[in-house]
Amino acid sequence: MRLALALAATCLAGAALSQDNIAADNARAAADRLAEAAIQLDEAQGARDRVKALSETVHAFESGLEAMRDGLRQAAIREEVLSRELAAREDEIAQLLGVLQSMNSAPSPVLLLHPSGPVGTARSGMILAEVTPALNARANEIRSKLQEVSVLRALQQSAANKLQDGLNGVQEARIALSQAISDRTDLPQRFTEDPVKTALLIASTETLEGFASGLSQIATNETPANLPDIIDRKGALSLPVNGRILRRANEADAAGIARPGIVMATRPRALVSTPAAATLRYSGPLLDYGNVIILEPQSGILMVFAGLDVVYGRTGQVLSAGSPLGLMGGADPDPGALLPRDGQETTTSQTETLYIEVRKDNIPVDPAQWFKTDEG
Template identity: 35%
Template sequence: PAQMMHPAGPLAAARAGAVLARLTPALQAEAADLAATLREIETARALQREGIADLASGLAALEAARDQLGGAIAGRGAEDPPEAALRAGRDAETLTALAAALARQPGGGGAEAAASGDWLWPVRGRVLAGYKAPDASGARRPGLLLGAPALSLVEAPSDAMVRYAAPFLEYGYVVVLEADDGTLIVLAGLAQLAVSAGAPVARGELLGLLGGRNLEVEEYVMLPDADAGAGALETLYIEVRHGGGPVDPGPWFAGENG
């Protein structure tokens, strides 16, 4: 009893005992909460490891599929454009001038028609610059600039004839399609072509691929949620020429993109 006596006396010993009687259960409850939190963290880490493994497997399969598609595109051996198209490409200094030159060639132009509103968007992405809106350099272009994930498939918006499919200036590969009503669709910024000039294409048919690269697993994990699905965006420029000049492409496409 003497050893258990508080130095300040019996009253202080009683007070210390009361404090410990309340403190010990509280510490035990906190320890139990920490143990439960630790178990949740361990479970989350295990799920994260499984998710990363699944993501790595999916990315590897995607890379293999893209390589196979790229090989198939390369195996088609795109033909050189007709001489008239080549001459138009050499003489034109802008995409609008190229489209205007192609429209003047035989087969260019056609029936007057209002915007159809049922074309497919060539890529699934978002509009970065609208019709005649200033782009990053301040230039106002008579078309739309779309942002899409790297290596996106570029598809034909409608049934059309390929009037031009070749590199053009700094735009990479450019495809100019002539729809059934004579409307010209200019698509600029492709990294690979799957069609050649003079070939007919159906609505939704593959025209080529955008550039870029697949993200690594670590990049997907570290990127913010808003960017993890796409990474750095590639761009595709769309210009529509109808009735003698460029028009707003937006009304020609079905619904909102993205």
């Protein structure tokens, strides 16, 4: 009997391990990032380069919202684990509380008496001295987990307000960015687009390859490019949008169609930016690709981004790295839809897709050779 109690005490003590509430800390850190993004938005209004400042602000809000979602997902998972653990141990908890209650309610002299006399009393005292610390440790562990569940639930309940503030902030930043781009007049113009030739090229084009081969026809008064060589950055360019790789080059989709570019899944209204300084060769609708942006970072290399909802910039402009190109489609969900349910991450929240193709001498090459595709 004494051996069994000693073993039980050892098990209880071993189970009473504290665990830092990392999930809650991450969610709080994400809330701080959203607050910092709001401050950044206020500062961007008076920045000398408002387009650059507002682009960084939009990215800051996107990063903060993503971190908040991830923090809440971790919090939901942690709460579910704790709740299931506590539910599975209801009988054990009830017995433990009963033992502790009886120890507290019984007078000390009664606890020290044993029917077999002084020897039994001494033995029971030794056993009790061994078991009591473990029981107390177990009680403290259960109390700590109950408190953690309470904190996690309160955190998730208050998250809707944080998310709403973040969504309002990013929407305000997008509007300000669109206005700043419309007001911008300081970008170098490498050539002027001939709208008639552009319309004729679009009407006569049946493939992206055919359109790309005729891009030079729509430019008038073109000057030589003076952009830095990007060959040495091959494989190190940042992807133009935050998201994940949905399909890689030449990987067939559900309809069995394989394209030479990659497809990225992104969240609605995500900001698309230039991965490197480049000439904006084309901006607008094309074939069945939706709105398309075609960049020329250097002679002979084209980067095609297709599937945007809103496009920025004017054909012929020279854009610096990180310049905003446009926004993905869709609409921002309400805060309740962003809150994870039962710890489930909604990958379906990345409902928009951006197609990325890289062409060298008008021949498609795998974009993975150019971009850090592990970022998504």
